[in-house]
Amino acid sequence: MRHAYSVDRVRAAERALMARVPEGALMRRAAAGLAVVCGDLLRRNGRVYGSRVLLLVGSGDNGGDTLYAGAALARRGAGVRAVLTAPDKAHPGGRAALLAAGGRVTGALGDIGTVDLVVDGITGIGGRGGLRPDAERLVREATAGRAPVLAVDLPSGVEADTGQVLGPAVRADATVTFGTYKPGLLIDPAAEHAGALHLVDIGLGPELPERPDLEALQYADVAALLPVPSGESDKYRRGVVGVAAGSERYPGAAVLAVAGALHGGAGAVRYAGPGADAVIARFPETLVHPGRPSEAGRVQAWVVGPGLGDSSASATAVADVLASDVPVLVDADGLRLMDADAVRARTAPTVLTPHAGEAAALLGAARAEVEAGRLGAVRELAARYRATVLLKGSTTLVAQDGDAPVRVNPTGTSWLATAGSGDVLSGLTGSLLAAGLDPRDAASVGAYLHGLAARRSSDGAPVAARDVAEAIPAAWRDVYA
Template structure:
């Protein structure tokens, strides 16, 4: 599992480690990793390569200057533009000059950037808040205008390390070299877009970090370990039966796609309830179809409700019926508009809400722009306010439990922004809930599989082709990991 920690936690871990190490050890480790990453981008012609280091004050600027010194010793022509000369790291500055590097003021930056092959962004560190100040913003803008690849030190300057928010001007990096652990902002949009490729350098921080991260992302191995596998004594009921309440006379396709996602999510059986039964049977004859109400459809281990329901008295009654069940329930799409918040909070069984940004904004009583600008705050607020596991779909899908863990999905792709894709995801997560996965695991595993299928499906994918790619993704993950 890839983990990320907030700045406060990282600072505490660094302090504990620094107390046991000789002075300068951590900065030396960071600078060595940073210099190696830069040298890799400059191959094969490191000798004479023009490198511009944008050095702010503090340790971040120090890391950049020490890395510049290492590059200069290997033959690169390194010039450090001192953003705040009076605050430049003295040790790093001395090392750079001793290695043959030079310094300049911001006035000379444009000419230097025009000839540079690489820029090292050491303007601000992980403690920075808000956008860049005007002088630093001008430097970031000039680097981008000249098209020079930028390597960010620990985090692109101007983005928020803890939240992924970008509240003003910020550096856009081709590569971010981060130290000790990932920071949440490197994994969450909009900041993730500014980070480019992210490379983690081990500086020995791991043993000092707490076991529970502030943010986590599953890996292939994590997902493979979570996937339900039938045992010798399994039958379709033991494998999990998921009930699906979706679709309408106007939107029968939503029912077909939700059921398709559930069938490809490992469910032993899928019970469909609603007016689109003929369309569902036409595509998925293995489905068990009834017209309702949901509580009369037969035993299920989880319900999925909402996609394509519309807004009718019958739809509202169906949502209320499902929320009254004592099994896990996933609510999506139209179901989110029709749910009763108090009923959700009062449920004893788990609830999973899967809104996109617009739906999340409506649930929170705010604007879509606010949700998209502060995705981490929005998903945690949703989980707390509704007492449910919240999955916020979008450029980076986030999953949060009330008062608990937060995960980010690493497999997402913009190709999944296609009609019906969310219906497939809902059915998929519902099947994982029915198989017995806890809500956080079911939602994050479903998002992972869904994203991987979106990448595998032939471009441009449709919701149907994403669903059809799920068995291939599932099979590859199981094949790579032995049974538990």
């Protein structure tokens, strides 16, 4: 599992470690790791010897890491030039090391000529509020060519703790980060600026708190959470998920939600609603009921909302499901129709799955605010509604009311932004709830498998929601491979 920590917690861990190791040891470790990644990038398009490297260097330790790494590259025969954004504040030891290794140091960009690699060491995790005008101009001119850009610890100009981008910022092809991941490297829009991530171990692990601020599941974590039936399992012991979705206008939402549920690990799916004919025609194994959800039969979890529309019968179905004593997932139209007090009053778990627009409506905010500050939005929603919240988007986040780390989903593809894909996710996650997973785990695993299925079914091309649903079993097998 990938863990990410806030800047304050990283700084505290660094201070604790520096008290136990020789002076300068952390910077040497960071610089050595940075130099290795620089060398790997240079070798992809040639070799280190004779290559041309441009360092953009700010003040403080981030600039020091960059200068020392540049010195290592210069000793290997690279032509290294450092442009200092604040010459009087540049790290003196790093500057001296680069000059001693044959590198050049200047306070202005000038004519840079051909460059094979640009290294961004301007601000790192200590920066706030975007690049200043002079730094923005420097970055724009230095990155105008085709040379890859490597960020040091974090792309300069992005917010390390929140993933926000509050002004001009570096767009890197790759980022080398030290000790641990920072939230901004995993959450959009900042994550879009980071490129490929490389974590350099500087010995920080033992000093970091046990509970991170953010975490991302990986294959082994998902495999450990997936429900696996025993030899004595039957369809009811494996869990039954109820789906209250669809309408005369949107029968396809019912079909897609059921498709996700059938592939999600539960033993059976009960459908309640006006789309029964469409559902049974596509999935004859579904147990259908045309009336109220509470009259459909026993279930271990409910999914309510996709394609319900805004009729009085739809509002009644949502209220009926929320009154149950089993875990409930609310999506799409259900988010508009649900009563907030009823959600907060529930004793069984509730999972809300909004996209940015729906989240904005629930918070009384603008959509742009949610998209720019996804981490704050998902935390606020979880606390306000006393629920587990899966905030969909380019990076899907899962937050639980309380102090558990927020989870960020690392799978998916931009082709997943297609009609009906959210219905499939709701059914899949609801099925995992019915199979017995904790709501935070069900939402995280559902998002992971959903994104993995989308990658498999898309393979770089447009994909339809039904394709994603059909690829879930293959994604499930991939996790165990």
